Amino acid sequence: MQLRAKITGVASYFPEKKLGNQELEKMVDTNDAWIVERTGIRERRIAHAQESAGSMGAEASKRLLEQLGVSPEEIDLIIVTTVTPDHPFPATASVIQTEIGATRAWGFDISAACSGYLYGLEVARGMVESARSKKLLLVSSEKMSSIVDYQDRSTCILFGDAGTASLIEASEDESGILESIMRLDGTGLPSLYMPAGGSRLPTSEETVKARKHFAVQDGRAVYKRAVVDMAEISAEVLERAKVPIDQVRWFIPHQANLRIIESAAKRLNLPMDRVAVNIDRYANTTSATIPSCLAEKIEEGTAKKGDLILMASFGAGFTWGATLIRL
Numbered sequence: 001m002q003l004r005a006k007i008t009g010v011a012s013y014f015p016e017k018k019l020g021n022q023e024l025e026k027m028v029d030t031n032d033a034w035i036v037e038r039t040g041i042r043e044r045r046i047a048h049a050q051e052s053a054g055s056m057g058a059e060a061s062k063r064l065l066e067q068l069g070v071s072p073e074e075i076d077l078i079i080v081t082t083v084t085p086d087h088p089f090p091a092t093a094s095v096i097q098t099e100i101g102a103t104r105a106w107g108f109d110i111s112a113a114c115s116g117y118l119y120g121l122e123v124a125r126g127m128v129e130s131a132r133s134k135k136l137l138l139v140s141s142e143k144m145s146s147i148v149d150y151q152d153r154s155t156c157i158l159f160g161d162a163g164t165a166s167l168i169e170a171s172e173d174e175s176g177i178l179e180s181i182m183r184l185d186g187t188g189l190p191s192l193y194m195p196a197g198g199s200r201l202p203t204s205e206e207t208v209k210a211r212k213h214f215a216v217q218d219g220r221a222v223y224k225r226a227v228v229d230m231a232e233i234s235a236e237v238l239e240r241a242k243v244p245i246d247q248v249r250w251f252i253p254h255q256a257n258l259r260i261i262e263s264a265a266k267r268l269n270l271p272m273d274r275v276a277v278n279i280d281r282y283a284n285t286t287s288a289t290i291p292s293c294l295a296e297k298i299e300e301g302t303a304k305k306g307d308l309i310l311m312a313s314f315g316a317g318f319t320w321g322a323t324l325i326r327l
């Protein structure tokens, strides 16, 4: 029998510390009205110094396993998606594995920026559907505050910190991942990246002085592509799955900018009351946005068993993708 992979649970962890727009007004030349109007963001969460992508991801994982009554020894594979790994090497999967005590798991990281969750889900799908994994932990966790330049008003207003964890298993009924498409266009690299700290431009006194260890973005270039590509790939996934848009209960787009979300929804002919939004409270948490929205909808009871959910992302790389699931 053909196996189908399924998200059997999802949990989030947000650091307690809130950073509101008014506080940012004291740090850079910006104002609350501009940020709300141009991005929809009102506040974001900031991790404390001892927290990391690994520790936040581990916290979300512990919550998830407790919620599902799954013991850490049952996990056979850990996939972490992050642009802020605890160390350049080894993978943050090592941190999660020891912190939660997943003694039987192997694991690795995926670097796909804002599309990390959907890329991770795609790999997880392959592992579960080929019966190579029975209980797979997909951790999407980001300490964006560690790579955000709080002197750059064009980026520091946009990002926040969060950890999420999802359990992927084989489905026992009609639910699960129905269709997905992933894309990569490397010509987009200079539009959103961290210039130094890798093998192309290793860390040096000069790179630190020149503030090259922060995320830099050509906002307009990314914006234009995000609107068009997220809507197009979503429509393509629905067409392949032969699912009309009006059957989709929730559209969960990556949360980078409320205007991007609204434009993509409009292109898809979707009213905003079927679009998940949490960017106002958490800003852009990179690969953690989609799973944190999904967790919210399940918790509030508006995403129920049998519901069709369409997820879409666009981010650095450029990477983008869309995945249709039945809960």
Ligand code: UT7
Residues within 6 Å of the ligand: 029, 030, 031, 034, 035, 038, 039, 114, 153, 154, 157, 218, 219, 220, 222, 223, 226, 255, 256, 257, 260, 284, 286, 314, 315, 316
């Ligand atoms: O998750 C990864 C993918 N990332 C994205 O999808 C982000 C995509 N891009 C965006 O969301 C938007 O482009 C931004 C929110 C980053 C910027 O919004 P925008 O409407 O594209 O603004 P802009 O960059 O065209 O800048 C408009 C003006 C500029 O001033 P001038 O040149 O017109 O005088 C900026 O200097 O707004 C100025 N500006 C600001 N003003 C107040 C830029 N940042 C700020 C700020 N506060 N924080």
